[in-house]
Amino acid sequence: MSGTEAGGSQVKSAVRTVELLEFFAGRPGMHALATVQEAVGYPKSSLYMLLRTLVDLGWVETDATGTRYGIGVRALLVGTSYIDGDEVVAAARPTLDRLSDDTAETIHLARLDGTNVVYLATRQSQHYLRPFTRVGRRLPAHSTSLGKALLATYPDEQVREMLPESLAQLTEHTLTDREKLIEELHLVREQGYAVDREENTLGLRCFGIAVPYRTPARDAISCSVPVARLTPAHEQMIKDALFDAKDRLMHATRRL
Structure with missing residues (x-):
């Protein structure tokens, strides 16, 4: 040979x-x-x-x-090594801890991997009724607030190249039409955050925001809350806390 x-x-x-x-x-x-x-x-x-x-x-x-x-x-062992050695995960720990304390809800840090998001860190809510997501879990970007926040940092044409016309349906609320998703990404860019309206898990609403320490962004943070516990005042508090966390995480990662 x-x-x-x-x-x-x-x-x-x-x-x-x-x-x-x-x-x-x-x-x-x-x-x-x-x-x-x-x-x-x-x-x-x-x-x-x-x-x-x-x-x-x-x-x-x-x-x-x-x-x-x-x-x-x-x-x-290899997956744990990746998490332990990632500079962004290390820099984000204080911010995630504070965001968890401020909102009392479940907090996630995730990274875009192709057309999916992979969870790098999580802080569990202390409430009895709470979602559970493990580190390393992989979910379709189009059905999560984290993924939509990250996809919104890409131009529309690149999103079309990344995603098929028909998207996988995880719940009855999941956006399965790529063009409708792109329309929503326009709103995400305008308001600065994305929302998962029970599109990945029934009974759960999530708010996500990209952390653009690089462009397009590859990491995002989110807050997940059961809809049964979500009030307009609590929603606004979560959004404010996410924007504050984004600013702190941008500051923490500026030298990376």
Whole structure:
């Protein structure tokens, strides 16, 4: 085998490894080999060999029968390392703590990753009725206030390139038409914040604002509150607190 062929083979193997890990990351739980093979489309024999290698290395786990597979603990260690080493997450901690204290609601810091947002940090509300979102969770940008706030920092044409015409529906309130979403992004730019009106989770309203320490923005902060607890006065207080948090986070990240 030539050096070029060997190099190409190594690259192909690396791509398959990453795709396989992303499959497991996006589908919690254990999965049969046939299910994994149907999803990724690799030849069953090479898929099995790759899975066994990843199991031996700790990136994939298998059940007691050895026939079902899921994400391994090594992936958690790498993900934790990313969070621990991210300068924005470190700089945002005091701001997130204060925003949590000011609003008494659930607070998030998230980053745009393609057409999704990934949660980097969260502060849980102390109320009994509260949403729960874990660090590392990945959600469609178009259905979240965080994602809409970030998409609004891109030109309309670039948003059209990023998103398909028909968007995934998570609840009955989700905007599924790209052009209607773009119309809303115009309002987001005008008012400076985005709103998720039960578009991702029924019974939950979220307010998000981008933190443009770079352009287009890649990070945003949000406040989530059950609609049963949301009054006009509480909503206005949340918006004011978010704008204040944005200013403080811009100041904290200006040297990054």
